[in-house]
Amino acid sequence: MNRIQAFALAGFLAFPLAAQAQPAPGDLNMHWSEGAADCKAHPQPPLQVHRYNATTYILRENLCSTFEAPFMYLLIGQTRALLIDTGDVGDPKAMPLAKTVMGLLPRGLPLLVVHTHRHMDHRAGDPQFARLPNARVVGYDIASVKRFYNFAQWPEGLAHLDLGGRVVDVFPTPGHNETEVSFYDRNTGLFFSGDFLMPGRLLIDDARADIASAHRAVAFLKDKPVSAVLGGHIEMNAHGGLEPWESRYHPDERALPMTKVDLLALPAALESFNGFYSESGGFTMINPLRILKAFGLGVLIVIVGGLWLLVRFVRRRRRRAAA
Numbered sequence: 001m002n003r004i005q006a007f008a009l010a011g012f013l014a015f016p017l018a019a020q021a022q023p024a025p026g027d028l029n030m031h032w033s034e035g036a037a038d039c040k041a042h043p044q045p046p047l048q049v050h051r052y053n054a055t056t057y058i059l060r061e062n063l064c065s066t067f068e069a070p071f072m073y074l075l076i077g078q079t080r081a082l083l084i085d086t087g088d089v090g091d092p093k094a095m096p097l098a099k100t101v102m103g104l105l106p107r108g109l110p111l112l113v114v115h116t117h118r119h120m121d122h123r124a125g126d127p128q129f130a131r132l133p134n135a136r137v138v139g140y141d142i143a144s145v146k147r148f149y150n151f152a153q154w155p156e157g158l159a160h161l162d163l164g165g166r167v168v169d170v171f172p173t174p175g176h177n178e179t180e181v182s183f184y185d186r187n188t189g190l191f192f193s194g195d196f197l198m199p200g201r202l203l204i205d206d207a208r209a210d211i212a213s214a215h216r217a218v219a220f221l222k223d224k225p226v227s228a229v230l231g232g233h234i235e236m237n238a239h240g241g242l243e244p245w246e247s248r249y250h251p252d253e254r255a256l257p258m259t260k261v262d263l264l265a266l267p268a269a270l271e272s273f274n275g276f277y278s279e280s281g282g283f284t285m286i287n288p289l290r291i292l293k294a295f296g297l298g299v300l301i302v303i304v305g306g307l308w309l310l311v312r313f314v315r316r317r318r319r320r321a322a323a
């Protein structure tokens with residue numbers, strides 16, 4: 001084989017791989033409602049839908065319906081569809097999630113409902129789907145998650161959800177919460193990272209688990225195409241600052257998509273986390289439980305110290321009075 005032949009053969013062999021690795025394109029140019037400073041005076045539609053492409057939808061609950069304004073993701077395959085998370089509002093009259101999702105699906109297509117993690121703002125809509133004949137809702141507790149994905153060596157392991165001509169990889173990413181998993185859609189190259197990685201406060205329950213999760217995510221994705229990293233919320237403004245906590249008004253909100261570069265930078269940022277509150281490389285990391293405990297300890301010290309001073313003061317006065 002001469003050089004040109006070898007080159008041609010290499011190109012021929014590489015072509016199908018390259019063609020396969022090319023993710024299906026989609027529209028990341030999203031426009032979300034900014035909520036309102038006074039939601040009563042400015043009523044808003046509760047649920048917004050962004051069409052990424054014909055088989056991929058990004059849904060978001062309005063800031064005026066819940067300050068969490070969580071994102072949900074609908075991936076449609078040939079034999080079933082997958083909904084990742086069900087949001088923060090249960091009442092179907094206030095939040096017509098199931099109705100909207102079923103309206104986006106081809107008639108009769110079964111729906112599998114899963115969660116990034118068990119926090120209420122990611123699963124409050126579950127009961128809306130539990131009543132539907134074509135939908136199956138996976139439990140959110142750790143035992144159900146391990147059982148459904150067959151994660152015998154949690155937090156190790158990799159599961160595959162076959163939607164029919166579309167495979168979604170799932171792997172454990174605990175740290176924010178012990179039940180957290182993340183999803184990689186091979187079809188679009190989108191990585192759905194829940195609250196493990198999002199443009200906002202990274203609330204960390206277990207820092208060691210979170211670091212290990214970040215390393216696993218990097219190892220899994222470093223050689224794969226990642227069109228975007230899509231998390232559970234947006235809590236940052238366009239200038240890199242944080243939106244006020246529990247604010248229902250985001251007039252200058254940052255865009256939702258994060259990048260592979262952000263993901264690759266996550267392990268180092270997490271390793272610099274001081275265990276309470278740290279800002280590093282554009283990430284804000286917080287351990288709310290520890291801060292609460294430290295605050296509780298502070299309050300206790302103030303109370304005990306105050307009592308000690310009071311007892312000393314009373315004793316001194318008594319001694320003086322006796323003298």
Ligand SMILES: [Zn+2]
Nearest residue numbers: 117119177195
């Ligand atoms: Zn959460």
